[in-house]
Amino acid sequence: MSLPILSKPGIHLVSLEKLQLIGLHVTIPFELGKDGERSVHRVREEFIRRRHEIRHAVQPARYVCAHYASEVLFTYFYCLEVSSLDAIPGGMTGFTVPPHRYAAIRSDGDPYLDIENGLLANGLRKDIRALALEFYSFERPLWPSEVDVYVPLEPSDETEALA
Numbered sequence: 605m606s607l608p609i610l611s612k613p614g615i616h617l618v619s620l621e622k623l624q625l626i627g628l629h630v631t632i633p634f635e636l637g638k639d640g641e642r643s644v645h646r647v648r649e650e651f652i653r654r655r656h657e658i659r660h661a662v663q664p665a666r667y668v669c670a671h672y673a674s675e676v677l678f679t680y681f682y683c684l685e686v687s688s689l690d691a692i693p694g695g696m697t698g699f700t701v702p703p704h705r706y707a708a709i710r711s712d713g714d715p716y717l718d719i720e721n722g723l724l725a726n727g728l729r730k731d732i733r734a735l736a737l738e739f740y741s742f743e744r745p746l747w748p749s750e751v752d753v754y755v756p757l758e759p760s761d762e763t764e765a766l767a
Contacts, residue, residue, distance in 0.1 A: 614709070614722075615707050615709050615718065615719055616708045616709065617705065617706070617707060617708075617757070618705070618706050618708050619703065619704070620701075620703060620705075620706060620737075620754070621703050622700050622702055622703050623685055623700070623701040624685065624686050624687065624688070624689050624699075624701075625668055625670060625681065625684070625685055625698070625699055625700075625701065626658050626683055626684055626686050626689065626692055626693070626697070626698040627651055627658070627667075627668075627682045627684060627697065628647050628650055628651045628654070628683075628697070629647070629679055629680060629681040629682070629697055630643050630644055630646075631677055631678070631680075632644065632677065632678055632680075633678075634673075634675075634676060634677070634678060644680055647680070647682060648682055651682035652742075654696075655667070657693040657696075658684045658686065658693060658696070659686070659691045660687045660688045660690075661684045662685040662686060663685060665741060665742055665743065666742065667739075667740050667742060667745075668681075668683045668685055668738070668739055668740075669682055669737070669738040669740065670701065670735040670737050670738075671736055671738075672734075672736070686698075701734075701735055701737070704756045704757070705756070705757045705759075706755060706756055706757060707719045707722065707728065707730075707755050707757060708752060708753065708755075709722075709752075709753055710748075710749070710751065710752050712748065712749050714748065715751070719753065719755045723755075723757075728758075729757070729758045730755050730756060730757060730758070731757055734756035736753070736754065736756065737753070738751050738752070738753050739751065739752040739753075739754070
C-alpha cells in the first residue's frame, strides 16, 4: 500500500486496507528503571541492520512502527510492509493488521497529544484494542516532524472531518 506523506496541517481521517508487516519487537514494563528506552533502541538498531533479510518489501525506503500498551507493558514493533508473509526471517514476527479507520497527523509537537485533543473535541474515541502506527523514512527518521502517526478509531466513529 502506498500511503501519501501527510503534508497538510491538522488531523486527517483515513481508512487503511490491511497491512502485512514483518519485523522485530520489544516488550517492556512501564516501571521506572527497567532499561526500557535502551531496549527499544537496541531493537531498532538490530532491525536497521537486518532489514535487508525481509523479502517482498512494498516500500523499502520506509519502515512502520506498530505498537500497543496495557497498564503494565508496552510492545513496539519495527517492521517493513510486505506483499507476502511467506518468508519470515528467523527471530522476526510476521502479522497482518486488519483494515481500520485512523486519525492521522504529522506534527512538530506531540502527535499523540494533538490527535487525543482532536478526538476529544469531536466526540471520537481511539480503538484501544488496535495497533497505532508510525511511518518513518529510513533517510529522515526525525521524530516527530518527519513521522506520520496513525491512531486507530473505534469502529462506531464515522465522522468525516475534524476541525
